[in-house]
């Protein structure tokens with residue numbers, strides 16, 4: 001083979017690897033900001049990011065390998081891996097620096113790729129630090145390419161290089177302007193609004209009510225005179241403001257890509273305190289109802305494999321998640337209930353997805369589902385919604401970083417004797433004392449906070465507020481304490497402060 005071909009391989013693979021790297025980083029930023037949310041079926045977007053970075057690694061290896069055969073480069077193997085060892089100085093005479101930067105980039109690239117492949121096994125914070133170093137990588141690669149490339153005089157190369165540097169700069173600016181973790185940004189975009197002083201209520205018309213199963217009423221809503229409903233993502237719920245003064249949250253269970261209506265399914269709870277029983281007795285097609293949301297406390301995170309576990313009416317958020325799954329995504333659903341006749345959407349799910357849906361009806365199989373067998377060898381993310389015993393069983397079996405759940409009712413989280421503490425409302429600059437026997441929510445609202453609440457039991461998430469300083473004692477059941485601390489929120493209807501001082505973004 002003509003050895004000059006290796007020179008072409010060296011140059012072209014470098015440019016391709018650089019381009020792929022920039023596109024991959026930009027795509028990753030788009031993913032984290034969820035700008036693409038309306039199109040965001042959380043599978044292929046992440047896959048594309050991974051494919052792009054994987055291809056960047058392959059072309060980088062090709063670039064490095066071909067240097068050994070490039071007749072104009074004169075590299076030995078140690079030159080490729082030991083910074084400052086190569087004598088090559090490139091187009092610009094900057095000594096060994098351009099190549100040393102290239103070697104450094106290679107190590108960063110490999111570190112980012114390897115830690116991404118091992119993401120599930122690594123501490124999240126460690127993975128993030130390494131992953132974020134890819135911003136440094138795209139920047140340093142630009143210098144390496146500009147200083148060591150032999151094509152820098154070619155106008156095509158210049159245009160490409162300038163475009164890549166421009167996109168790199170845009171990506172870094174976007175990252176600097178939106179510095180919060182992906183989870184917080186996603187939460188904001190998806191409707192979780194800490195300090196939600198505006199309840200965003202609107203009147204929705206009920207177009208249809210139907211029996212989704214024994215004791216379960218399906219309800220479809222539209223916005224009158226409007227063809228398209230506001231977009232939402234799987235796991236979201238809406239709050240129904242009932243004429244009897246009660247507010248009740250229900251998960252949206254229709255297909256998130258179908259923007260013609262919202263659907264919920266409401267179980268007529270035997271322990272109803274006037275919410276579900278009122279709905280079953282009174283709601284009819286043609287009525288209008290005040291509705292707020294959608295809001296989301298049960299986000300579907302990107303994963304290559306999912307296990308959904310639903311108990312009874314817990315199927316509602318799962319159904320929306322399943323509807324949003326790309327065709328090739330690996331997932332299974334365990335759907336447990338007392339009997340098929342009491343399990344909403346069971347026939348529809350089985351007909352549509354076949355063996356992916358495992359139905360466990362107590363009156364058919366008896367006993368409880370074999371969760372250990374279900375989880376054996378499973379390394380993906382687990383989403384659970386159902387009664388407390390089912391939830392606890394999964395909490396005992398699945399590591400917290402892979403488990404996501406939503407509760408129906410509050411768990412008893414006794415923190416012992418309550419202590420008074422100082423509360424600072426940062427926006428009004430007020431400092432108040434929260435007494436031992438007073439809820440934080442009451443203290444906030446008594447001092448002009450106007451924080452909206454609903455369940456008052458730490459279940460619905462309506463009263464979410466951002467913590468600026470201090471350590472909360474989380475006593476709610478909305479999400480795991482780790483998740484709340486990671487995104488810096490608390491639920492003041494039940495939660496309190498661990499120290500003497502708490503500063504909230506109100």
Ligand code: FES
Nearest residue numbers: 454456461463493
């Ligand atoms: S009001 Fe429901 S969590 Fe606070």
